[in-house]
């Protein structure tokens with residue numbers, strides 16, 4: 001095997017290993033990165049939803065209760081949960097892939113009824129009161145999603161006015177939601193979980209595109225390098241050696257002995273050419 005082929009083979013194998021390493025590492029890193037991004041997004045969205053709820057509770061609710069009759073209850077004006085759900089419905093029109101759930105074991109509004117996976121989450125929070133949040137990847141409705149969940153507990157007696165005995169609940173609420181579900185909650189009980197879901201497919205696709213692009217760039221770079229090496233070896237090493245070999249062969253047969261070997265090369269090839277030239281001169285002298 002020639003010097004060109006050997007060099008290309010060695011460089012090609014090293015390059016291929018490097019490309020595979022680049023592909024695997026960049027894919028892993030960009031998946032990790034995408035998951036971190038999902039994590040940050042879920043935290044931001046949940047915190048924002050809870051802030052809209054807090055604003056309703058702390059600022060709007062007291063003002064609204066001064067304006068309306070004391071025995072009336074308008075959920076849209078006085079319930080942070082209704083306001084957060086409504087705000088998110090509007091947000092979802094712009095970002096349909098995000099989901100916010102006020103998943104509840106026994107809700108007033110059937111829309112908030114926890115599904116099987118959410119029930120498992122709430123049970124986990126119930127069993128471990130110290131657990132402040134849960135997050136990770138799960139499959140939901142056949143789709144892989146990143147989720148971030150926080151428990152909701154009955155943390156003050158005020159909750160029980162509307163979620164305790166239905167007899168104490170505002171009559172407007174009973175009229176809207178009925179008196180069977182969403183009542184008889186107990187103080188300090190974990191009744192629900194706020195959960196944000198984001199599908200991971202987009203992030204995974206981005207990661208694949210990124211590592212695919214990196215691999216393609218590396219492959220093109222390697223091919224160009226190999227081509228460069230081939231051309232360099234051809235012009236600077238192989239052709240001069242073949243030429244010198246032919247000349248030496250001719251000298252050995254006594255041919256072209258008057259034709260000196262001229263070289264511009266200053267490297268090893270030049271040294272070899274000069275040595276053969278001295279050999280030619282000695283040969284000519286000897287023959288004379």
Ligand code: HEC
Nearest residue numbers: 075081082102104107108109112153154158159162182192
């Ligand atoms: C003035 C009445 C009222 C009070 C007080 C109240 N809620 Fe509610 N809550 C509601 C109504 C009405 C809904 C229905 C929301 C909807 O339609 O999405 C609701 C919904 C919820 C939900 C979603 C599940 C469901 O029932 O549909 C949770 C969880 C919840 N409330 C927890 C609490 C907690 C915890 C407190 C105390 C910090 C509290 N609520 C205080 C009236 C109230």
